[in-house]
Amino acid sequence: MSPAPLSELRARADSLRQAVRDFHATVMPVDLRDKSHRHQVLSKDDYVRWMRLLDQQGWSVAHWPEEYGGKGWSPLERFAFEDELARLGCPWVIPFGVKYVGPVIYAFGSDAQKQRFLPGIKTTEEFWAQGYSEPGAGSDLAGLRTTAIRDGDHYVVNGQKVWTTYAQWADWLFCLVRTDKDDKPQSGISFLLIDMKSPGVKVVPIRTMDGYAHVNEVWLEDVKVPAENLIGEEGKGWTYAKFLLKNERTAGAIVGWAWHVLDRLKRHARESVVNGLPLIEQPLLRHRLGEFELRFLALELAAYQAVEAMCDGSESGSEASLIKIRGTELYQEVMETLVEALGAAGVACDVEALHSAGLPPLGPDDAGGILKDHFYNRAATIFGGSSEIQRNIVAKVVLGL
Amino acid sequence: MSTDLETIGMLRDSAARYADDNYSFHQRWSVLARPEGYSPQAWSDLAEFGFLALRLPEDDGGLDGDAVAVGAIMEIVGARLLMEPVLASAVVATGLLLKLGSASQKAALLPRLADGSLILAFADEDEAGNACVFDGSRLIGGKLGVLHGDVAGELLVSARDTAGAPVVLRVGADAAGVSRRGYRLVDGRGAARFSFDGAPAELLQPESGLSAAAALAETRDEAAVALCAESLGIVRKLVEITTDYLKVRKQFGRVIGSNQALQHRMVDCLLLQEEIRALTAAAQQALAGPAAERTRIVSGARAYVVHAARKVCNEAVQMHGGLGVTDELDVSHYFRRLMVNAALFGNRDVHFTRFTDAALAR
Numbered sequence: 001m002s003p004a005p006l007s008e009l010r011a012r013a014d015s016l017r018q019a020v021r022d023f024h025a026t027v028m029p030v031d032l033r034d035k036s037h038r039h040q041v042l043s044k045d046d047y048v049r050w051m052r053l054l055d056q057q058g059w060s061v062a063h064w065p066e067e068y069g070g071k072g073w074s075p076l077e078r079f080a081f082e083d084e085l086a087r088l089g090c091p092w093v094i095p096f097g098v099k100y101v102g103p104v105i106y107a108f109g110s111d112a113q114k115q116r117f118l119p120g121i122k123t124t125e126e127f128w129a130q131g132y133s134e135p136g137a138g139s140d141l142a143g144l145r146t147t148a149i150r151d152g153d154h155y156v157v158n159g160q161k162v163w164t165t166y167a168q169w170a171d172w173l174f175c176l177v178r179t180d181k182d183d184k185p186q187s188g189i190s191f192l193l194i195d196m197k198s199p200g201v202k203v204v205p206i207r208t209m210d211g212y213a214h215v216n217e218v219w220l221e222d223v224k225v226p227a228e229n230l231i232g233e234e235g236k237g238w239t240y241a242k243f244l245l246k247n248e249r250t251a252g253a254i255v256g257w258a259w260h261v262l263d264r265l266k267r268h269a270r271e272s273v274v275n276g277l278p279l280i281e282q283p284l285l286r287h288r289l290g291e292f293e294l295r296f297l298a299l300e301l302a303a304y305q306a307v308e309a310m311c312d313g314s315e316s317g318s319e320a321s322l323i324k325i326r327g328t329e330l331y332q333e334v335m336e337t338l339v340e341a342l343g344a345a346g347v348a349c350d351v352e353a354l355h356s357a358g359l360p361p362l363g364p365d366d367a368g369g370i371l372k373d374h375f376y377n378r379a380a381t382i383f384g385g386s387s388e389i390q391r392n393i394v395a396k397v398v399l400g401l
Numbered sequence: 402m403s404t405d406l407e408t409i410g411m412l413r414d415s416a417a418r419y420a421d422d423n424y425s426f427h428q429r430w431s432v433l434a435r436p437e438g439y440s441p442q443a444w445s446d447l448a449e450f451g452f453l454a455l456r457l458p459e460d461d462g463g464l465d466g467d468a469v470a471v472g473a474i475m476e477i478v479g480a481r482l483l484m485e486p487v488l489a490s491a492v493v494a495t496g497l498l499l500k501l502g503s504a505s506q507k508a509a510l511l512p513r514l515a516d517g518s519l520i521l522a523f524a525d526e527d528e529a530g531n532a533c534v535f536d537g538s539r540l541i542g543g544k545l546g547v548l549h550g551d552v553a554g555e556l557l558v559s560a561r562d563t564a565g566a567p568v569v570l571r572v573g574a575d576a577a578g579v580s581r582r583g584y585r586l587v588d589g590r591g592a593a594r595f596s597f598d599g600a601p602a603e604l605l606q607p608e609s610g611l612s613a614a615a616a617l618a619e620t621r622d623e624a625a626v627a628l629c630a631e632s633l634g635i636v637r638k639l640v641e642i643t644t645d646y647l648k649v650r651k652q653f654g655r656v657i658g659s660n661q662a663l664q665h666r667m668v669d670c671l672l673l674q675e676e677i678r679a680l681t682a683a684a685q686q687a688l689a690g691p692a693a694e695r696t697r698i699v700s701g702a703r704a705y706v707v708h709a710a711r712k713v714c715n716e717a718v719q720m721h722g723g724l725g726v727t728d729e730l731d732v733s734h735y736f737r738r739l740m741v742n743a744a745l746f747g748n749r750d751v752h753f754t755r756f757t758d759a760a761l762a763r
């Protein structure tokens with residue numbers, strides 16, 4: 001089947017955006033919508049509810065091929081979906097199952113693994129976490145040292161993972177482990193699925209500067225993992241990991257998030273009057289807003305250009321990195337400006353208010369949530385391949401340096 | 402109306418091939434030495450290829466080329482630093498004439514524009530305190546910075562009538578009452594300043610009834626978009642040249658491109674190139690769209706591209722070290738071309754302000 005022409009993909013993406021807006025306006029439960037509009041901390045229950053809502057719309061795995069329950073969305077539809085959700089200020093689409101491990105399982109897993117895991121990923125019946133980073137293996141992921149030693153019909157896993165988002169809620173961990181120490185770093189790695197209820201798995205929360213613990217250490221001590229939970233072939237884990245990272249780096253949501261905070265900043269600038277003049281009319285802030293608008297325009301257009309290149313196969317390899325580098329840079333700067341413009345309310349952090357439906361001590365209702373997002377997304381230029389790693393990749397792959 | 406992709410591909414290929422064969426950096430030195438500031442031979446070659454009739458209607462032997470078609474040529478103009486008045490005459494002034502000229506004015510001028518025998522320049526920037534006024538038959542005032550005004554046979558001059566309404570006039574560059582002072586721009590192209598002291602002038606009056614104000618606004622936007630495409634050509638070349646240099650220049654026993662500091666800066670140049678490409682394409686599409694969005698996208702593109710191209714060029718100079726500032730190296734010629742282009746048809750501040758007002762009014 002030859003790919004659909006771009007004009008048709010664009011039309012499909014536009015109608016998908018409309019469907020997402022309709023869903024947000026009419027289907028999404030009010031409590032979830034309010035919480036996410038105020039950028040409050042969501043519970044596991046909230047997230048599971050959210051992910052199941054998306055599944056009920058047929059969207060949770062729409063980017064998968066049809067034979068596995070997807071709709072075979074093009075990169076453009078996928079981008080439009082994530083972008084529109086983000087612009088509307090919807091909760092995060094937790095990617096570990098639907099975006100990360102799901103595609104690895106249908107691309108490289110056995111039939112038994114597909115039957116066992118894909119349905120639960122689609123419906124978020126089972127919650128997944130990602131066991132990639134280690135204390136000694138961050139950007140240099142191939143330096144990981146967690147070992148898996150084959151012992152009959154199972155592996156024995158020992159080591160430590162870190163920055164594991166929502167490991168405290170996870171039923172399963174997909175994990176990169178070292179099955180061979182003699183080879184060069186990349187070739188001794190395997191891809192294992194680990195049941196979080198297994199004896200020897202310990203989750204230790206890491207408190208971040210927003211006062212919350214989104215991320216964890218996961219300690220693995222003599223954890224027995226059935227050999228049938230190995231994905232593909234032993235020692236080929238790096239190939240699967242790279243395939244996954246490629247999916248991770250198609251992050252479309254950052255453009256929508258940048259739009260969302262810029263929109264919020266403009267609203268604040270229109271509503272706040274200082275010395276008789278709305279902030280938006282004050283020359284210095286207006287100039288900054290103009291620069292942000294301009295950078296957003298460049299980001300948005302370059303993102304479309306990049307995603308359309310992914311659709312027709314003309315991509316150079318820099319596309320996803322461009323979106324991530326520029327998107328996170330802009331997001332962070334706009335957020336910083338918003339927090340600054342909030343004045344006293346921008347430094348009043350009330351963790352209690354973020355957990356309950358309570359209001360922050362001063363400022364607009366979403367002041368606490370803005371601050372939480374500001375803290376959390378300070379890591380946006382670090383996680384999912386830091387800006388430096390992104391530049392390394394582009395230098396090597398595209399420029400040949 | 403949009404030019405089909407096949408035609409655009411053909412244009413691009415033939416312009417690139419022509420420049421490869423006839424307009425290498427080495428061959429260009431002789432053009433720089435010429436008193437006209439361009440090569441009359443190359444100009445007639447460009448006419449031969451049909452590039453000067455790019456924007457003309459098909460009935461007049463043209464290609465009816467849209468902004469994308471113009472961009473395809475302008476990219477080559479930028480990449481090869483062509484000195485000929487493609488932008489000033491074939492793109493900007495021809496465009497204004499097509500919008501605002503009467504049938505007889507077009508019949509008189511278009512064939513001469515197509516065959517290259519006439520260079521038509523657009524004189525837009527008023528001399529401070531001496532704005533151009535048209536009394537119904539004669540023109541008084543001064544114009545500055547008219548690109549290729551030094552070699553133009555005729556001018557299209559923006560002015561106001563005695564009631565203060567914008568008008569566009571056709572003026573002979575050597576007519577009585579016109580005094581012209583030609584000079585060289587820093588990139589080697591020619592320009593001129595003009596004083597009009599009761600010079601005979603003919604009003605451009607289209608049968609379509611389009612206002613001069615609207616036509617001028619469209620023309621300035623078209624100039625801005627064509628300059629974006631020229632910048633794209635320049636930036637692509639600079640990224641290519643500089644990346645190649647990083648791979649061969651050795652210091653401390655290794656190629657300088659093995660330094661992460663330089664790799665990352667080079668990547669940032671590539672990102673700027675990709676943004677320029679996306680903005681240019683969007684601005685080309687926006688020219689045919691609704692006015693408010695046209696203003697936002699075109700001025701946004703122009704403001705971003707001026708800044709981004711300058712940044713890339715500064716990096717290209719810096720990474721070439723001392724060589725980067727020599728006359729001998731092409732990089733310094735791109736630097737000077739970008740300097741001139743940044744000052745043409747509304748600079749960055751003008752467009753940035755216009756963009757900001759449009760964006761924040763949404």
